[in-house]
């Protein structure tokens with residue numbers, strides 16, 4: 001596979017940065033399919049913050065209030081403030097029931 005340098009825009013600071021052919025081949029070797037979303041500076045900063053135990057601002061998915069979490073919030077999962085997180089956990093532990101599973105169903109078109 002041949003890679004070419006790509007110019008990407010950082011989702012944090014909006015700066016353009018080059019995702020080089022070398023990095024792309026490194027990514028694909030590692031099985032990482034997504035291109036980086038942050039410039040090297042922001043990636044370093046986030047890594048450092050993580051090591052230093054910095055809190056990240058979030059909007060709680062339950063009560064909608066601003067809060068902070070001690071980890072990098074993932075973008076595809078809801079995050080909760082301390083209180084809602086605790087409440088949710090208590091609820092789940094109290095119930096001891098398996099959480100309902102949700103399957104993402106892809107629309108499958110029947111072959112004609």
Ligand SMILES: [Zn+2]
Pocket residue numbers: 010011012013014015038039040041042043
């Ligand atoms: Zn950046």
Ligand SMILES: [Zn+2]
Pocket residue numbers: 060061062063064065080081082083084085
């Ligand atoms: Zn909350």
